[in-house]
Amino acid sequence: MDWNITAGRPVYVQLVEQMELALVNGTFPPGSKIPPVRELAADAGVNPNTMQRALQELENRGLLQAQRTAGRTVTADADALQALRRKRAVSLAAEFLYQMQALGLDRAETEELLRQTAEGGDRDE
Amino acid sequence: MNENVIYEAQDLHKRYGSRVALNGVSFAVTTGKLVGLLGPNGSGKTTLLKISAGLLTANGGCVLIDGQEPGVYTKSITSYLPDRMALPTEMRAADAVDLYADFYTDFDAAKARAMLADLHIEARNRIGAMSKGTQEKMQLCLTMSRSARLYLLDEPLGGVDPAARDYILQTILRNYHEDAALVLSTHLIGDIERALDEVIFLQEGSVLRQVGVDALREETGHSVDEYFREVYKC
Structure with missing residues (x-):
């Protein structure tokens, strides 16, 4: 996906916004697995800890779900999306x-x- | 998150003759962190990294890497990229890979060869015949192919073109371990700040500030790059 991190605003806020967009536009379809933190971070050219923080935020809001063994999946809850x-x-x-x-x-x-x-x-x- | 300190300086002092290079530098870096060491020319970045790599001795205070002062043990777990070309120029790229494999038990030669191939550096190319930027890329590949606990990179991106810069940044982000830390000095803040956890600002041999990148952006509404230009305005 196309990441665009601009100056002046916290990086993690921008990652949350751009991940939200990827969730609603189906880049990562409902119920599907998203790439590992490290992959996403390298792809966006950002620090893995910052990406982790952004994904954690989305997880706290129920948009992503942590799987015990295999990373994170997009919520299958169509209403939430x-x-x-x-x-x-x-x-x-x-x-x-x-x-x-x-x-x-x-x-x-x-x-x-x-x-x-x-x-x-x-x-x- | 692991909060173990892997690298710290305590009241570090260094003089070159009468000139003071470091005037009481103190900071701590925890594992898993990618830290930028920023400051204008002559602020002490290279001196600090050289002392940490065991190439210079301090006049006071100390550097601790995994709890120990620079020496044989710290060198075995620290991968250092000097600010200038340190490989013998008569060697070919493949020889340099062998040299690192001989010297460092934590060196992954296969990884180094793969990185060199990605950057279109041929094994048979002679180092002396490479451009300055290519030499830097070569040396950085070798440095990042060690499985170290601490990476100290002195201006790793200076002579490297923007496309290779992106590749190198991605390489760093994909390869560094959670139980390792990486500290790099750079003037190319704008290119690299989103990849960093924290930045340490040096000024005239002292730490002006150590702060998280997002914390600084939140506080000032500026990027680290903009903040730097403001703080060090000439």
Whole structure:
């Protein structure tokens, strides 16, 4: 998967976010085994302890499950993954609306813009 | 997590004539940690690592590796990468691998050969004919192919191109053991900070600060690289 660790924010927070995305978009399907910590860490170019901390966080939230002998698996709980997807979508939507307001678009204009963009046209330009 | 101290310095002092290189350095590194040793030129990084590798003696204080001062035992468990080329230039790559295999019982020659192949360094290539960056890669492969308890790398990435840097970083991350620790000095902080647990900032021969990478990012909202530039602004 594509990792993108940027400056300024704790690495582990970014790993949690990017792992969440991989869980909801099916990079790691429900119930499947995820690669070992060391593999994931090397892949992301991050410290294994930091990756461990991120996976622990996801485990505490029930999104990953530790298997006694064989690493971790993605939860098979579709509701939990749906809730996560919803949470991420809500926060992206809120961010988008905030940015549109900052540009001075009102609600009707924003809705219209979304509809146009989704239909693939941008008639204003 | 294992909190055993594998490497520590206690009030370490070193002078070169009248010039003070280390002025009371103290820190402790626990097993399983990857630690960056950061500081401007002349802050004492190389001196500290040389004392730890047993190549220089301190004027005061001590370094302890697995509880012992540098000597035969600590050298047997410490894999040190010097800041300059230390292999005989008339040797071929394959000879250097044999040399390490003879010297170090914890050396994995198969691993070294695999790494050299990945980096396109041919066994028959003569070290003296390699570019500076290739020599550095060669030496780093040998250093990382030992199964040591402590790795001390003095500026391992300086002359290495960005693509090889990524490979080397991944190699380090895949290969270092949980019961080992790795300390490296570098100026390429931005390239490497996400791979580190902690950083130790040196300034004029003293430890300015030892802090976790994420703790520092959380506290300052800056990367370690940005923080470094701020602290050591000229």
